[in-house]
Amino acid sequence: MEKKLLFIFNARAGKGSIKSRLIDIIDIFIKGGYEVTVHSTQAYQDGLRVAKKRAGDFDLIVASGGDGTLDEVVTGLMEGNHKTLLGYIPAGSTNDFANSLHVSKNMLQAATDIVEGIPHAFDVGKFNDDFFVYIAAFGLFTDVSYETNQDLKNILGHAAYILEGTQRLFNIASYQLKVETKDTSFEGDFIFGMVSNATSVGGFRKLTGPDVLLDDGVFEVLLIRRPKNILELNEIITALLGGADTSNIESFKTSYLKITSETQISWTLDGEFGGEHREVEIQNMNHAVNIILKKDEKVPLIQANTGNIK
């Protein structure tokens, strides 16, 4: 029997770059032995709705768009409790997570790699009642409006850019936080926080630290305290650029994290607006999604290949 593939794509992502490749992509899927059902997302969260409702009827779901579309489809899989295999064809203006996954930026190659590829189990983040694929972050967004879409797209690149070393770290909002893990808890005045499962964020590799594995059941956490003077600021910047550690940066790995603040904090989940929260519980959902990647691709994973789907 033919295997069933649900193809969910955002025709608007990346200025509509997928449109001219659509027929060739579908042709690759059909030649790969799939019966293809196509859905172009009609609005914000449509990808989530369709994945949640329909993924159970398919052997493979392929998402195409930017990080936002991937986030929505994974959230739909999680909310619907589906274990359907997932493929990703980057087609947005921001495809940050594609760098961690080593997915080809050539859409036809990415489609071929899905058809010929191998599924790998990846961790997913649970964020209160929501989910994220590779990052939940707050801070450093005060001069970026959440109202216009384009600003939102660049939010992680923007944060990473600021962290790379401008003096603006002094002039931004900070948040009084209590941070709890299963082993420890601490408090402080923080300007930025990120909980990630990625080898690079906003195009910057150093921010997530070395020895990142995408299926190890733990997140990399980076929390930056407000610098009190130039010396502390320089220490923070040096540490972010890979130099000596500083007590103004908390960085650790954990499977669970609770962050409580006195005021509402705006969060971003995978580069999209993740709501305002005073209390956030983040849990690593180990091996929650099975993503198909090119054979022999050196993606940082503990697990060896879980078997060819063909």
Ligand SMILES: Nc1ncnc2c1ncn2[C@@H]1O[C@H](COP(=O)(O)OP(=O)(O)OP(=O)(O)O)[C@@H](O)[C@H]1O
């Ligand atoms: N038809 C649509 N109309 C409006 N928004 C949509 C539509 N389809 C998807 N979206 C929303 O667009 C957002 C961004 O999508 P995505 O991540 O795929 O692209 P992007 O690379 O961020 O975007 P862009 O290339 O448009 O800057 C997502 O939140 C998604 O829900």
